Amino acid sequence: SPKPLSYSDYFMAVALLSAKRSKDPNTQVGACIVNQENKIVGTGYNRMPNGCDGELPWAHTGPKLERKYIYVCHAELNAIINKSKADMNGCTIYVTLFPCNECAKLIIQAGLSEVVYLSDKYHDEDETIASRRMLDLAEIPYSKNRLLVFISSVESSSF
Ligand SMILES: O=c1ccn([C@H]2C[C@H](O)[C@@H](COP(=O)(O)O)O2)c(=O)[nH]1
């Protein structure tokens, strides 16, 4: 008999699918916000601001104004802005990459209650250290999702 996905794996899979919409050639990030009733209230991915798509650079090296960083809207920002319900209190954000410092601020100020992440590839960067510092002070717990358990079960299944 099929083993149903856990909620955590399900919502992280939605975040991963959302990341697939990103045009960033280096790092695609997806986010999925879920309320206390386990209903999805917002999704997002890293993308350029509305109306700017196709006009701004995706390079991650070169002169500052020709790099993506000062233009790109992070996945968490888009998920929070895209939310379909006003109240973020008590919600969990599933995000495929540990939130940067700017997204940690957004998460805190939006009233989100928990962060579940997949990759932590920038763990030792100052932005991530600052992010953990703020999330710790704001008492917002964060934990790593182990979606690999799900992926390996799909790979070994018969369909
Ligand atoms: O909290 C975060 C941090 C980063 N992102 C996005 C912003 C960029 O498009 C990429 C990172 O690019 P690198 O080439 O890996 O430096 O990830 C985000 O959405 N949320």
Ligand SMILES: [Zn+2]
């Ligand atoms: Zn960010």
